[in-house]
Amino acid sequence: MRALTVLSVCLLLCLTGALAQTSEQKIGYFDQQHILENMPEFKKLNQEIVVKGEQYDKILKGKYEEFRLKSDALEKLAASKADAAILRDKAVELENLKKSYEDFEASSMNELRNYYASLFEPIKQKVNEAIIFAGRQKGYAFLLRMDLNPNGGDIWPVVLYAKDSTNNLTSDIMKNLGINAAAASTRKTGLPQVLQRK
Template sequence: MKQKLMAFMVVMTVFSTTLVAQTPLTKIGYTNVDFIIGKLPEAKKMQNELEITKAQLDKAIGETYKEFQEKYEAYQKNGANMTDVIRADKEKELQSLQTRVQEMQNNAQTSLQNKQQQLLEPILTKVNDAIQAVGKENGFLYILNMDGGAGTTPIILFAASEEHNATNLILKKLGVDPDKLEEEAAAPAPAAPAKPATAPKK
């Protein structure tokens, strides 16, 4: 019985070794989608548009708040001399302006989020198409995202080498030269202009 069991173990070992040898190694790549998006011209254009929109919204809110502030100061200064009817009317106007400022702030936040989503959607689609193409062309079974998102633990915690880092392949597919990015990152920052020497006081 013992000999039969040993013979069975030998056969299974040989079978398992042969199966592993015939099975192609799984090629799993990884990248960082946020990093890739940040290097695209479309992302920089999106950021500029968002900043312009935010500045416009802030200006409108600021003008309304300034109006509230001026009318509130006038009310504080002259309220004691107003009739009850005029005072009540001014208080109602102030309350209305205060509510309007709060609504404008809330609407501005929602408007910015919607605009960001609208501008980001085609960029995400473009990046996803590039990832799909790189995966198929280079024989990856999976391409994982290293960054799980803000406030989350990264999906990949350790990589023994850069061999399966698909980031540069994806950037090239998107028309971005990774070598140029490295040169820009390594280039020293421009020196700040020297301040003119101050003449000694006499």
């Protein structure tokens, strides 16, 4: 029993010491989406994706139009009771056009995803380094992201409450990235952001 009491006292002292330490540590937050939206590299990447997407759409529309015209021609041949060998040949040609359309659609989407991922990685790395630099420079023990991962996957922590806006390092990080920003994001953090939508 005495050993349990001594252990309880030691545990209580350790917890009290840990709580005292954490109460002195600064916690900051930032709006990563706001930072990305203002980065010239990110804007350029998004514009490149739009241009490439439009080019692929143009090719897909051309393939679809060719398929539609050949499909109409096949229907006319079938209605005019054309020879079976000709109908089979045109049907195979139509099937090949359909497959070509589907293959191009899948490969172009995959290429866009890979292109975006390869060019986004250095941008993400640059932002991460600026975040670490700003946190160390300002003496923060923890920095929390208040946004969702743009790549999908894991969900980053959401701040439920921020005492004031002095802990918002969005402007400092943007400054470290060489982005001219007059003020930080004005988006509300955590629960105020959720409640504002209703």
